[in-house]
Amino acid sequence: MRKITLLKQARERLFQAGIEDAAFEANLLLCWACGCTRMELLQRDIIPDGSVEKFQMAIQRRSAREPVAFIIGEQGFWTLDLHVSPETLIPRGDSETLLEALLHHRPDRQAVRSVLDLGTGTGCLLLAALTEYPQAWGLGVDVAPGAAALARRNARRNGLSERTAFVAGDWATAIRGQFDVVLSNPPYIEHADMAHLMPDVVEYEPHRALDGGDDGLVAYRILCRSLPHLLSETGCAVLELGVGQEKAVTALAEAAGLKVLECRKDLGGVGRALVLAFS
Template sequence: MTDTPTGSQILAAAVRQLTKSGVPDAARDARKLLAYASGVDAGRLTLILPEPVSAEVATRFDHLIARRSRFEPVSHLVGSRAFYGRAFEVTKDVLDPRPETETLIEMALRAPFARVLDLGTGSGCILVTLLAENPAAVGVGADVSPRALDVAMRNAQRHRVDERATFVQSDWMASIRRPFDLIVANPPYIAADEMAGLSRDVREWEPRLALTDEADGLSAYRTIIAQAQKVLEPDGRLIFEIGSTQGQAVAELMLQGGLVDVFVIPDLDGRDRVVTGRSVGIHQHKSQ
């Protein structure tokens, strides 16, 4: 006989602890963390739940659950997050890749591009995904944070696009000189007075610089639109991720900035998520 607890027992205790702490989706998170602590694929966790758990795995799991109880994101605990079918390294220095951002990827892939600039690249998930999906393209990821750029470079290496990706420390386009036919950005769009309403996972653990402009949530869009005309090729596209209430405001900024074919695109939940526009083409320049 043994008093060693089974996977099912420590999982149930962990779910109770996370629930008591107020963590949403406690059962889902506990399962992910037990699979990670056990070194098994999450899809195979059920197979090992009836088995006794080693002291090493139990200790590792306890530490993970304690950290999750303080609302540290699961992606930080396991070191990665899935995005567009690929696993990306995530640290406290970058935003967690989110499913909604895949809407931006889908829009970018609807038309050909050869040179893409990803502003505020963070983990590099947008740039790396676009290069992986378009093997003929090259791209630049710009970020003001050198630690974020380190993460982005590792993700580019992980997905074998590093020979086609360049990473530059830059405050938006301040250090960018070359032309691009596609510029994408998921800038900090949360207004300062909205920060308190964010979940604790986001508010307490993700980089504030990547979340808010400390103003009305539109500052980055104004800056990027003003700078974009200098490096966006004729007929080049500018694609933003936005907050769900910002579609009309960002679209208006793009139109005022001289972009054409401006559209607001919803995500899969029906919320405004992406605004896209195009620079004036060569022929239109000539006719004006």
């Protein structure tokens, strides 16, 4: 089938399904179906039948608002390529703000020796941090066994298996010990707002990783109570925040005896990464 016809049909179907960047996503999925780069795709006119069938199935799934990352099975984050699955949230660029904040406040790449990631999901935050701190080892914790298994797989993919461990367990009870760095992207969507999320999110990504309770702060209360016991004396924590949560989470942290070093904004101007340490 001719590429130009195939892409035109796909763009129209995606646009009708409410996909804003239909042209870009159609090209991305065709590259995936053909197993080629965008440059290689430009040089092709005819798409073989096997790739056409794979592409059309992908377009059908995307038209049902399944995220592209779940269709192709992977997502880039920081300098990593990561496997993804419906067991976890898809890593997002906003979360890279946590790593930028961490590197600013802990610039000595040799000094950080231990990193804890609470609610590790794909392992994206932990694995990215370990690529920046070569002397560190890391522990990732997630309540879902499937998420811990996926993070373990991502550690293998990125050559970090020997410096990581992943366990399934509850944040409040699973961990003992102190760490130089604690990272977390907890569930922070207010329960009443869950129904208003994009269908790509609410219909496909795990609600346990999104729903932060009635006020969106349930996980932060647990984190702020736990951090004084988990941080080393000179350690720092970096927590991801939702829109408008800086003041409330700051109050929880200060009540637990922690000091806010910074609330770093993401590219959209949202206060996204709250950096905490001992007063």
